[in-house]
Amino acid sequence: MFGIGELTILLLVIVAVLAVKRLPELTRSAGKAARILKAEKRALKDEDGGPDRPSPRVIRGETAERPGRDS
Numbered sequence: 001m002f003g004i005g006e007l008t009i010l011l012l013v014i015v016a017v018l019a020v021k022r023l024p025e026l027t028r029s030a031g032k033a034a035r036i037l038k039a040e041k042r043a044l045k046d047e048d049g050g051p052d053r054p055s056p057r058v059i060r061g062e063t064a065e066r067p068g069r070d071s
Helices: 004-049
Strands: none
Touching: none
């Protein structure tokens, strides 16, 4: 039937097809994380700088409720 090599190639193709569907979502969340980390780094620098520096820019993130959880 199929050998190990063929099954490996088939598995890689399936993973690549599934990854393509999620790629925009993954890059978007990676960009948000990078912006948040950058803002936090600036905020830490500004704390050490003194009161004459402007306040850091706040980046609001998205919040999501967990399914099946009552608040």
